[in-house]
Amino acid sequence: MNSSRSKETDWRLFLRLAPYARRNLKLLLLSMVFLVPSAIASTVQPILIGKAVSLLKREPSAFDMPFGFLRDLSLSQGLNALALLLLTTIVFRLIFDASQGFLVQNVGQRITANIRNDLFDHVTSLAVRFFDRTPVGKLITRLTSDVEALGEVFSTGAIGVVGDLFTMLTITVTMFLIQWQLALLLIFMLIPVTGLIVYFQQQYRKSNYRAREELSDLNSMLQENITGIGVVQLFRREQFNSQLFREVNQRYIKEVDRTIFFDSAVSATLEWISLVAIAGVLGVGGWLVTGGNLNFGVLSTFILFAQRLFDPLRQFAEKFTAIQAGFTAVERVSEILNEPIEIRDPANGQIPPSSQAGEIRFENVSFAYKADEFVLHNLDFTIRPGEQVALVGPTGAGKSSIIRLLSRLYEPTSGRILLDGVDIRDLPQAELRRRMAIILQDGFIFAGDVKSNITLGESYSFEQIRSAAERTNVDRLIEQLPQGYNTALRERGTNLSGGQKQLLAFARAAIRDPKILVLDEATASLDVGTEALIQEALEHLLENRTAIIIAHRLSTIRNVDRILVLKRGQLIESGTHEELLNLGGLYASLYHLQMLES
Numbered sequence: 086m087n088s089s090r091s092k093e094t095d096w097r098l099f100l101r102l103a104p105y106a107r108r109n110l111k112l113l114l115l116s117m118v119f120l121v122p123s124a125i126a127s128t129v130q131p132i133l134i135g136k137a138v139s140l141l142k143r144e145p146s147a148f149d150m151p152f153g154f155l156r157d158l159s160l161s162q163g164l165n166a167l168a169l170l171l172l173t174t175i176v177f178r179l180i181f182d183a184s185q186g187f188l189v190q191n192v193g194q195r196i197t198a199n200i201r202n203d204l205f206d207h208v209t210s211l212a213v214r215f216f217d218r219t220p221v222g223k224l225i226t227r228l229t230s231d232v233e234a235l236g237e238v239f240s241t242g243a244i245g246v247v248g249d250l251f252t253m254l255t256i257t258v259t260m261f262l263i264q265w266q267l268a269l270l271l272i273f274m275l276i277p278v279t280g281l282i283v284y285f286q287q288q289y290r291k292s293n294y295r296a297r298e299e300l301s302d303l304n305s306m307l308q309e310n311i312t313g314i315g316v317v318q319l320f321r322r323e324q325f326n327s328q329l330f331r332e333v334n335q336r337y338i339k340e341v342d343r344t345i346f347f348d349s350a351v352s353a354t355l356e357w358i359s360l361v362a363i364a365g366v367l368g369v370g371g372w373l374v375t376g377g378n379l380n381f382g383v384l385s386t387f388i389l390f391a392q393r394l395f396d397p398l399r400q401f402a403e404k405f406t407a408i409q410a411g412f413t414a415v416e417r418v419s420e421i422l423n424e425p426i427e428i429r430d431p432a433n434g435q436i437p438p439s440s441q442a443g444e445i446r447f448e449n450v451s452f453a454y455k456a457d458e459f460v461l462h463n464l465d466f467t468i469r470p471g472e473q474v475a476l477v478g479p480t481g482a483g484k485s486s487i488i489r490l491l492s493r494l495y496e497p498t499s500g501r502i503l504l505d506g507v508d509i510r511d512l513p514q515a516e517l518r519r520r521m522a523i524i525l526q527d528g529f530i531f532a533g534d535v536k537s538n539i540t541l542g543e544s545y546s547f548e549q550i551r552s553a554a555e556r557t558n559v560d561r562l563i564e565q566l567p568q569g570y571n572t573a574l575r576e577r578g579t580n581l582s583g584g585q586k587q588l589l590a591f592a593r594a595a596i597r598d599p600k601i602l603v604l605d606e607a608t609a610s611l612d613v614g615t616e617a618l619i620q621e622a623l624e625h626l627l628e629n630r631t632a633i634i635i636a637h638r639l640s641t642i643r644n645v646d647r648i649l650v651l652k653r654g655q656l657i658e659s660g661t662h663e664e665l666l667n668l669g670g671l672y673a674s675l676y677h678l679q680m681l682e683s
């Protein structure tokens with residue numbers, strides 16, 4: 086039952102690769118065709134040697150038919166002719182084996198490159214929810230070492246297993262045509278060995294899967310520790326984390342040891358069975374020869390066959406590690422490729438005219454990150470075009486979640502969000518996000534220069550970049566950097582201060598000229614002087630735009646048109662600064678507390 090299920094799975098996994106193989110079908114077929122002459126040459130060689138032995142022994146040969154031309158030649162001429170034929174088959178095999186190897190590896194590299202590209206595209210299309218539950222290290226393992234393991238199926242020539250099987254088949258048929266008793270003996274030996282190998286192979290596969298899982302955990306831990314190295318060192322967690330790392334590493338090694346055990350078991354089985362087969366042929370064949378039922382030529386041919394029959398199996402054993410690892414890899418890569426894209430563009434999306442100024446409407450929106458743990462309850466409000474609204478509330482009240490829903494990084498559990506009267510689910514995501522710019526507290530920086538971190542891959546002229554920086558009063562700070570706009574920034578912006586990263590995010594938003602601007606604690610990491618500079622720029626930037634501002638420092642939002650106050654995911658107050666102060670509710674008490682502090 087278990088094995089039939091695993092066969093089914095293997096078949097399904099194999100089908101997973103079919104579309105990739107189809108794209109390189111011609112090369113793949115050609116490489117398979119090359120296997121045929123190679124297998125035939127390999128079967129013919131023992132026959133040629135057998136014939137030579139018969140010539141030397143001057144015994145009647147069992148296979149006269151293809152060698153009629155030898156009858157009129159002298160012994161040395163006949164031996165020379167056979168040697169020449171042998172040489173031809175060797176050259177044949179060399180040429181076809183080499184070409185086949187080259188072709189297969191070439192196709193393999195193309196297929197793995199295609200899979201890697203598809204994985205990248207798929208992963209970047211998955212909803213943020215997927216990333217909430219998948220550690221980065223696990224994903225990286227699948228995108229790198231699992232795809233690599235798949236590539237090895239091709240680079241180790243493991244795909245040549247088809248050729249090995251073909252060779253075994255040709256040898257088997259030829260053996261039966263020549264001498265059925267010896268052929269039967271060898272086949273009887275082959276069957277249990279194959280069964281044993283299949284068993285080891287299944288065990289190997291299981292251990293290999295577990296080893297890859299442990300490797301993912303190992304990489305997740307590594308990634309977490311490197312990303313959080315500051316906290317690790319500040320809180321003296323080095324030893325504690327090392328201990329945790331050692332434990333996972335130990336588990337990984339244990340699983341790898343198991344794979345090595347099964348791998349060696351296969352090689353060892355084949356090694357002794359091949360010797361036993363030769364001994365068997367010598368024993369039974371010797372007995373037949375003494376009885377006059379077999380000649381030396383055929384016996385020599387069968388000794389070579391015994392060796393060659395198990396040779397493809399031995400080769401198979403060597404390749405089998407790569408093949409099984411490849412199956413595990415396809416399984417793990419497929420898991421990611423099968424991950425559904427939760428947030429999709431509508432089949433025929435509506436695009437409201439971009440001249441509209443950006444009205445946002447939440448209609449009875451409720452939302453839970455995890456089933457039944459609602460963080461937003463029945464939100465119902467409208468933000469008019471050009472209105473500036475602040476979202477206020479204690480930590481964890483749900484302010485950032487509102488922004489994530491608005492930008493469709495997550496979808497509401499119930500209710501709907503409308504942009505200029507259109508449900509945002511009916512808008513193409515690119516269109517939705519083109520209409521709004523979001524500035525978060527922690528500006529993310531990509532490796533590249535300042536310019537490319539503002540344009541983010543879109544084609545803006547240098548003038549446009551500079552003008553966006555000027556409009557947000559960021560240009561002066563950029564010019565202070567060592568190479569101005571051309572300063573190379575490192576991954577995650579480690580050569581910029583938190584405030585500097587934030588400033589770049591403002592320029593990034595300004596250049597896009599969005600209808601809606603969202604600031605999520607955007608000025609929190611700026612010093613008072615820089616914040617004043619940005620506030621001034623913001624006033625211009627916010628003109629004629631709908632804006633949502635999240636701020637903990639209530640003094641910065643006093644002038645907005647309306648303040649929405651949230652508490653545990655519910656909208657509890659709404660009004661202008663003065664109205665809310667007069668109301669004397671949560672906002673008023675938060676404000677007075679902050680005033681007291683300052």
Ligand SMILES: Nc1ncnc2c1ncn2[C@@H]1O[C@H](COP(=O)(O)OP(=O)(O)OP(=O)(O)O)[C@@H](O)[C@H]1O
Nearest residue numbers: 217454455460478479480481482483484485486487
């Ligand atoms: N990715 C997530 N998965 C599960 N729960 C989450 C996730 N992000 C936030 N939450 C939960 O949702 C609630 C609202 O979080 P949210 O980030 O919206 O609060 P916030 O008002 O923006 O807080 P802050 O002022 O601290 O930024 C919190 O209780 C938080 O624990």
